[in-house]
Amino acid sequence: MNAPSARTYFFTGIALIAFLALTVAAAYIDLGPLNTAVAMAISLAKGALIVLFFMHIRYSKPILWVFVGAGFFWLGIMLVLAMSDYMSRGWN
């Protein structure tokens, strides 16, 4: 594994704090239904930075990509299939 440099960690940390400021600022602007989408997109970007650099996945073997991907893929199955049911059946 090629460990990332101290510079990489430093700038990843700066980017995470910048994204935090951005997400708080965006919450106070009325974007209609896009507010939640923007907040989730920023959270996904932060999560990706942490997984790729702090958790070293950017520098890891493909087998680890499979392990990480499986975790999030199954989470996606649970959220998408369950919500497609709730959103399409007049559950209320």
Add this chain to the structure above:
Amino acid sequence: MSDALLVPIEHQFDDAVQQREAATMGMWLFIATEILFFGGMFLGYTAYRHAYPVPFAEASRHTLIAFGATNTAVLLISSTVMAFAVRVASQNRRRLLGLLLFVTASLGILFLVIKGLEYAHEIHEGLLPGRAFHIDAADPQHAELFFYIYWLMTGVHALHVTIGVVLITFFAFRAWFRDAFRNHDTPVELLGLYWHFVDIVWVFLFPLIYMIDRHS
């Protein structure tokens, strides 16, 4: 004697590299179960927010965004410090490793203190679900549902932070006094993965709890 000879290799592994990769894969498998564990709660949140969007937005405005944002910054900084700790562990710098782990644990404690102050304020305001629950909202019953999910998810997350703080403190002492991770930094790397995962959960909780509808 070369450093490599100091690494104990269990009999089922060919070499130190394979042993390390197996440990990392095991940790990611554990994290996958944690993703699904928290995922169930995120699904509950999503389903109920979809069913009751207005009470959820109203309840969310009763949360303390300054506390939430500060705590997000605290956890992001602690994760950055942890990344440096994992780096110096691989360089066998035990005093610096102990120090960085101690800073990480201290930031974790700061997170818990801020969360505790927030909880105290919310209990005082009557926002703890139960007989004493009270909220100035059009649909208090479903606003209470938001707070039920809020206490559950932040509580389970805080439990994870607490476990992390205890482990990180333990590792800090082991590094500082025993030099326990010389040429054997895999445990520190795995501890780092756990701490970063706890950080990621909060990154998603923060906008979903504090910022459903802040602009109106």
